[in-house]
Amino acid sequence: GEENSEKLFDAGDLIKKISIGSFEYDINSWDDVIQFFRANTRGDITVLYERDGVSEQTSYTLISDVALNKLGYQAIIFQLGVMGTANFDLATTLMYPVKTFYSNTMQVFNTLGLLFNRNEDIGIGDLSGPVGIFSLVGNTASKGLVALIGFTGFLSINIGLLNLLPIPALDGGRLVFLGFEAITTKQLNRKFENTVNNVMFLLLMGLFIFVTYNDIIRLIK
DSSP states (O other), X not given: OGGGGSOOOOTTXXXXXXXXXXXXXEOOSHHHHHHHHXXXXXXXXXXXXXXXXXXXEEEXXXXXXXXXXXXXXXXXXHHHTOOOOOOOOHHHHHHHHHHHHHHHHHXXXXXXXXXXXXXXXXXXXXXXXXXXXXXXHHHHHTTOHHHHHHHHXXXXXXXXXXXXXXXTTSHHHXXXXXXXHHHHOOOOOHHHHHHHHHHXXXXXXXXXXXXXXXXXHXXXX
């Protein structure tokens, strides 16, 4: 959920219970956490934990494990917000940018697929425009320079790939027209091409207004 973008837990926190609906699960080990998230992949959950001897609780909405796995996340780690530590390794460090670029690229295409899959809890309404991106940048910047650089790279990949989609009015659409002309050795009717580009541009502007409206509503909420 949106709340997962914030840091919910600190090192040393002791998770005591996790509840969903009317069901409450006692947590005595990490295996209990794994079993909970295997059994519960959607819905609103409440985590009761102990920090410095004081009981605290937090609630948030789960994103389905199917959607998370398609986006390249380990569902339990993303849903709970807890991950392990790692030691420095030169080979892993050198390969990390390549793997991250590939992972981010696949996330873009997998997300596009999820947007049009009615069986998932991610849809067109979850898209964000400049307003939403500005909010995400602010949240990411609060986590440090490294996180901000990583998000900037991810955002750049998103924008670059989306611009190359075979959609008229985008660079990808222009490449399609050029490819068609190269294959057929015939020049397309410029009036037709301009009409298609203008129509798609208006549709894209409509989508822009739609996602901006949703961003503002989310900020108000």
